Amino acid sequence: MADWLYLVIGIAVLAVLTVAGFVVARRPGQRGTGADIIAPPPPVDVEVPTEIEPGAEPLVITPEPTLERPEGTASRLVRLRQRLAGSQGGLGRGLLALLSRDRLDEDTWESIEDTLLTADVGVTPTRELVEHLRTRLRVEGSPEDARSVLREELLNLVGPDMDRRLQVTGADGNPGVVLVVGVNGSGKTTTVGKISRILVAEDRSVVLGAADTFRAAAVEQLATWGERVGVDVVRGPEGTDPASVAFEAVKEGVATGADTVIVDTAGRLQNKAGLMDELGKVKRVIEKQAPVTEVLLVLDATTGQNGLIQARVFSEVVDVTGIVLTKLDGSAKGGIVVQVQRELGVPVKLVGLGEGPDDLAPFDPGAFVDALLG
Structure with missing residues (x-):
């Protein structure tokens, strides 16, 4: 009788243990009879749904742009x-x-x-x-x-003794204001972008004013130059009064404590008196906030005598203080350096020597003459 009793008790205990083991196995990660039951990892080739669930907001990750470091x-x-x-x-x-x-x-x-x-x-x-x-x-x-x-x-x-320094620093807490003028096709907007790179390489803070408002391509081009080196660009809708954009650019420069504001103007034809008068207006409006410290006239070195005619007209309107000669590497007529300086009584300060973003350099008389002599 005792043997039967022990047999019944053993069967009951075994049944209880079996049920308990099944429950623990169904709850992985909990402690059971002295061991951890860990669920297996999901298979590697699990498919990830490509569609966003209804009502869910898409996650857009925009990488920070890599700013270029201009050449010294x-x-x-x-x-x-x-x-x-x-x-x-x-x-x-x-x-x-x-x-x-x-x-x-x-x-x-x-x-x-x-x-x-x-x-x-x-x-x-x-x-x-x-x-x-x-x-x-x-x-x-x-x-x-x-x-x-x-x-x-x-x-x-x-003219080795001419002062060829760019006047890019203002007085009394104001930024230096550089007004860049010239006819269409001379490389004016590109020159503005390249000057900003020279200043950024010198650790100056710069604001650009896209006042060539009648050419949407010029505004977009200048915005691209600014993005590449982290420079703010002030712009307005196409056809906006150029003087208002120039005013806002200088205002922004004053508010942010920028070192220099460079204003790109619309390319003017020298035989359009009304447009030339407008250029004079841009300069007057700017100077309601801060003095213009530099007026750079951009000339295409390949235009020769025509460039001198342009130079005369611009100097009468806005009092040019320096000359930028672009495409000098594409012209064998380097004597234009001498003639335009004589014509205006102001120095060539920068020369463009290629299409690259840093192919603009301060004009060095000694280097120029040595190049003439081979």
């Missing part, structure tokens, strides 16, 4: 010398070949004059240079000294 001035000047040597060496080689002749007769001097005039040096500067060369080579030296004499005289002609 030192490396720009190295490239300036290289590019100029490639495009301007023909003038210097031609002059040296003539000056190195055993006999410098009148025909030779006429050829020298023709070479200089062809390079757009201008009539008056050409006559001065030839007269100085004749005197020095007759009195002081021989044709063997032609290179050093020519270098000194060309350097004097270019």
Whole structure:
């Protein structure tokens, strides 16, 4: 009888343990009889639904733009010398070949004059240079000294003592205000973007004003230049009064404590008196908030005498303080540097030497003359 009793109790205990084990197995992660039951990991190839559930907000992750670090001035000047040597060496080689002749007769001097005039040096500067060369080579030296004499005289002609610093700093807490003017096609808007890169490389804070409001492409182009280096661009709807955009740009520069505000203006045709008057209005409106510290005239170096006509008209309207010569690497007529400086009485401050974003450099007279001589 006792054996049967023990058998019944054993069966009951076994049944209880079996039921208990089943319940724990159904609740993974809980502690059971001294062991942890861990659910297996999901299979690797689990499909993820590609559609957003109804009512759920999409998650849009926008990566931060990577700002470009513009090139510094030192490396720009190295490239300036290289590019100029490639495009301007023909003038210097031609002059040296003539000056190195055993006999410098009148025909030779006429050829020298023709070479200089062809390079757009201008009539008056050409006559001065030839007269100085004749005197020095007759009195002081021989044709063997032609290179050093020519270098000194060309350097004097270019003007090594002219102040070529960009006036990009204001006074009394105001930002420096740079007004950039020029006709369509001269590279004006691109030049504004490239100047901003020079200033950013010098750790200056910059605001750009897109006041060329009649060309939507110019506004978009300037916005792109600003985005690449983290510079704010003030713009308005297409057709907005350019003076109002320029005013707002300077206002923004004052409010944010920017170092420099650069205002891009619409390309003006020199025979459109009304448009030129409007350019004068832009300058007057800007100066209600802060003085304009620099007026840069952008000229295409390949236009030659036509560029000088443009220069005269712009200087009458807005009092140009400096010149930017673009496409100098695409022109063999480097003498335009001398002539435009004589015409306006202001220095060439920057030169463009290519299509790259940092292909704008401060004008270096010594580097320019060395490039002329090859």
